[in-house]
Amino acid sequence: MKDVAVNNDPESNIEKPAGGFPMQGMMMDYNLFMPRLFNWCKSLGFDPGKIMPSRAFCSDESQGYPIILMTKHFGTFPFNHGRVGGVVATGRHGPHAAHGRDMVIVQASHVGYDPEQKAFGIYRRAHTTHEERSSSCGKIHNVISWYKNEYAFARHNILLHNDNESRIIVIDNQLLREDRDEGLFLRLDRFIDTDADGQHSPTKILSTAKVFKPASSLVQHVGEGSFNGITPKPIGTKLVSDSFYFNRNIPRLGEGAHHIERNMIGYMPQIVTAPSPVLTAAQINTQIEFDRTFRTIVKEQGYKGKKVLFIAGLNIDISPEHNQLFPLTKFVPWAAYVQDRDGFYYTLEQQELVQLLAQQSTDNHDQIDLEQAIQMMTELDEVNIDI
Numbered sequence: 001m002k003d004v005a006v007n008n009d010p011e012s013n014i015e016k017p018a019g020g021f022p023m024q025g026m027m028m029d030y031n032l033f034m035p036r037l038f039n040w041c042k043s044l045g046f047d048p049g050k051i052m053p054s055r056a057f058c059s060d061e062s063q064g065y066p067i068i069l070m071t072k073h074f075g076t077f078p079f080n081h082g083r084v085g086g087v088v089a090t091g092r093h094g095p096h097a098a099h100g101r102d103m104v105i106v107q108a109s110h111v112g113y114d115p116e117q118k119a120f121g122i123y124r125r126a127h128t129t130h131e132e133r134s135s136s137c138g139k140i141h142n143v144i145s146w147y148k149n150e151y152a153f154a155r156h157n158i159l160l161h162n163d164n165e166s167r168i169i170v171i172d173n174q175l176l177r178e179d180r181d182e183g184l185f186l187r188l189d190r191f192i193d194t195d196a197d198g199q200h201s202p203t204k205i206l207s208t209a210k211v212f213k214p215a216s217s218l219v220q221h222v223g224e225g226s227f228n229g230i231t232p233k234p235i236g237t238k239l240v241s242d243s244f245y246f247n248r249n250i251p252r253l254g255e256g257a258h259h260i261e262r263n264m265i266g267y268m269p270q271i272v273t274a275p276s277p278v279l280t281a282a283q284i285n286t287q288i289e290f291d292r293t294f295r296t297i298v299k300e301q302g303y304k305g306k307k308v309l310f311i312a313g314l315n316i317d318i319s320p321e322h323n324q325l326f327p328l329t330k331f332v333p334w335a336a337y338v339q340d341r342d343g344f345y346y347t348l349e350q351q352e353l354v355q356l357l358a359q360q361s362t363d364n365h366d367q368i369d370l371e372q373a374i375q376m377m378t379e380l381d382e383v384n385i386d387i
């Protein structure tokens with residue numbers, strides 16, 4: 001295994017879509033989403049009873065309720081197509097294809113929501129000793145923590161001040177070092193004007209930082225008042241996402257443990273500066289997973305000659321109340337891919353996808369009664385296994 005340095009200067013990645021997507025007016029409760037998805041499949045000619053659904057969800061137990069509803073409406077437990085964080089295990093397309101006539105894949109990254117605090121990224125764990133709140137999605141939270149830390153350091157160690165009436169910017173030496181393998185890297189042109197030789201020359205050298213004359217565009221962006229404090233003031237939240245990028249050595253392990261980090265590193269400036277970093281990160285992971293997975297489905301031999309519906313979105317897990325067994329999960333659709341048996345396919349963007357789902361009936365006469373199905377199993381004659 002070899003660590004590979006990833007250069008993520010945002011301006012060098014022109015293929016990247018805008019990160020994050022609208023949620024206002026787009027979300028629907030899972031108990032409405034699942035029958036609508038099933039009825040949409042039926043309207044596309046999918047054969048009830050011959051559809052093998054699959055889910056690419058995080059391993060978090062909060063994802064269980066959507067899986068139970070999928071089971072109820074599609075009449076079978078869905079194939080497991082997911083890795084922690086909501087990464088699609090594209091290597092499992094073949095086995096999935098072999099398990100049904102027609103195929104449904106639901107991908108969703110997830111984010112917790114605490115209705116009391118009205119905050120994303122946390123979830124009350126009812127089964128812990130004191131029903132503690134913890135991060136959700138925990139995987140995404142862990143991945144972005146290092147980046148948030150680097151950003152917090154930079155916010156506090158770029159100082160704005162004045163020296164004899166002239167504005168100055170003081171930048172920590174570590175942030176100026178360009179020979180680092182890892183860390184937050186400033187797009188220095190956004191902060192400092194170059195001199196006649198094209199250099200960013202300091203006006204003064206301090207023990208752990210250097211002093212510069214700020215670029216006029218920076219003064220305009222942060223406002224002249226930012227330089228007028230009695231003591232040097234950290235740049236704080238005025239350190240905006242397009243003024244820096246991250247580099248980090250991330251092991252290359254296919255769709256394994258570091259896949260999510262590779263997905264997101266180029267978007268980290270946007271994630272760490274977002275009002276809710278875990279929410280933005282989960283949305284971006286969904287967007288990247290849809291874009292990446294759709295092509296693997298098109299190319300998958302096992303899916304040839306089959307109807308395939310692949311839909312990606314965000315699961316919002318609303319922390320259950322004390323008397324609730326499950327979270328009230330909402331789905332925010334992002335995009336869908338539809339393939340016919342003759343190989344014809346198309347994709348649907350968020351707006352049209354939401355409209356199309358909203359038009360579907362929420363009645364599903366094919367849904368199964370899970371309690372009855374379990375009861376039936378207990379009443380069956382025992383089958384002896386010959387060894």
Ligand SMILES: [Zn+2]
Nearest residue numbers: 058060137138
């Ligand atoms: Zn998770």
